Amino acid sequence: MIDRRTLLLAGLACTALPAKAAGPVSATDVLGRSISLPAPAKRIVLAQARQINALGLIHPDPISILAGWANDMERQNAEALARYRARFPAIGDVPIVGDGNTANGFSLERTIALGPDLVVLSRSLAGTRRGPGDLVEKLEAAGIPVAVVDFYLEPLRDTVPSLRALGRLIGQEARTEKLISFYAERMQRIAARIAGAARPSVFIHAHAGGYDCCMTAGQGTFNEFINAAGGRNIAAAMLPGATGQIGLEQLLSAEPDVYVATGGTHLSKLGGLALGLGVPESDAQASFAKLLATPALSTLRAIRERRAFGFWHLFNDTPLHFVAIEALAKWLHPERFTDIEPAATLAEAARFSAIPFDGTLWIAAAAKP
Template identity: 35%
Template sequence: MTKRLIFAAILLAASVSSSRAEISVTDAVGRTVKLQKPAERIVLSDGLDVVAFSMIDPAPAGRIVGWSRSRLDDEAFAAFRRHDQRFASIRSLGSVKPGTVPVEAIIALRPDLVIFGTEFSSTESSLASLEAAGIPVAILGLAPSIRRMEGETGLEKFGRLVGRESQSKQFADFFRERVDRIRLKVRSQPPSPKPPVLLEAHAGGATCCMSPGKGEGIGDFVTLAGGDNIGADVIPGMAGTLSLEYVLARKPQVWIATGGPYMAARGGLVLGENRSAEEALDTLRKLAARPVLSQIPAARSGRVHGIAHTLTTSGMNIVAIEAVAKWVAPELFGDLDPQETLQILERRFLGFHMGGTYMISLPSNRAGGEVAK
């Protein structure tokens, strides 16, 4: 009888241990992050990660206790708040960047998981302070990446940490399938010159032209579509400034500008949440008519396009990837409909309609783009 009781106790202990199985992931810098159960009180160093979080969880506001809203503009925040009023109660932590992490404020929120973006390194001093307080920290990029298509994505790892593994895999598969469709179509074409593409980030500022370089981002979208990001040839990092002389010499055939509501005060490209197609098109026309730049081949042929900057850097970036492909190679990707993809994301993953205008093209080139509403 005693042996039977001991055996039963062992089985019970094993069952309890199994039900409390440890969650373990390796983050972007090779650190092992372990949780005893899915996180319920989460701090995001980048509020824009709420877009990716929303793709795998219908109610992320119920689990986010603190965030930095520095990259989540007011109008995007308002759209999320309309969907779930709990977003208004999330503690704002100001700017959370390497070297400026408000450790005490984060500890006071009693989180069971902190997510730092990939701009952080394993030597970040705040990591040790937070972990000494018993708070797990993972360095992960939640927005999908063309450069990291193999293996488990950052969002899939995050999905495991928050108990949304199945949902994160579904979204990752959706992203991979659409990117592979573009990649395979480009590879199937005979070798040909790559069209030079001018990417103007935060277009319309005082200086022209701020451009992505070799760093990860929208420049990768151009490369994927078979184009040549002219900024990558002279800017080794994430971004820099191109001279007008260089832009003229490169003779870009396609011009893609990024912007958002925040550019209204700077006289730049304005589009995004609560912005009409008419307003977006008007600001794009003004950009294309600027002295000197109006003489580049892209402007003369009407191949000028605009896209919301947050669309290129958030969890919805597959929409930007498809838009760039269609603009760079309209004859190859005429069947792509990025506006429809945006609607699919809203219905299938996000769960609500953002509203506004996120992509725009000069009317003279409707074959390579669309006025998106």
């Protein structure tokens, strides 16, 4: 039986599909820009290395088509980076072009010197909030095509067009469309199950236990997860941006129906919720129990009544976020998802992946003794 909280998946279970024959390719990115290449891209620069989360689902050897990338994976998702290093040793030879965190941290000069046939930017680095930014213009002025994709700011809007654009531009359209079909089918299944259901109020406690309470989601990102899962985010009306902090008093007075924490390995040394690739279930359970016993949090009705859950924070920047949404929907509406197991969904999705998804990626509060 598959345990829905602890996953040990084999990764790359699907047979690699043949790449599209060489020839001109074109796509439309999430800013509505048209990109045309004389042939599928073979020398890509990722201005944020975390976009390997998507490339690793639609290309059997994503490292082989990199001309350069930023170094943010070391900080943001070291466990995934270690799995890529183990499977693709050539990763050590990929040049670094910046820190992947801000436009100022991206080296335009180093990127141009690498002679890429495509640069992939996220909405944030491309100046998403104000339309295309200087990086797009400067790269195009240097004769380098740019594709803007995003899986973070508004994932339910941008994931499919981002995947489709990348798939076409790297000549992996058939493989990508199979992933998109699987993604769409699972999202549609969730929507059908929650149709007409009452929406419980939800609080997302981001980076739980590692910092002062309470970092949370406002617009976009996890707010979209909650809406898609049939819930109502209590912080959506409190915060104008994607993330922010609310006071503990605000949380306690809101008294959400369901408490959901996000965790990661970056929180382990801070005493926070440990979830993610390579995290044993025992470690996750211990850290979650410690979090829920925090004096202030433990007074929340949702925690007292064991309507408390957690998932891996880095579901917020990968196309695999639909698995987290499915888990969340099952927590919010258990009577409508009795026959659905998110672990089985992730096991199916893993057949697309270049790396395994082993570890504890979500968790539920232990039942009262």
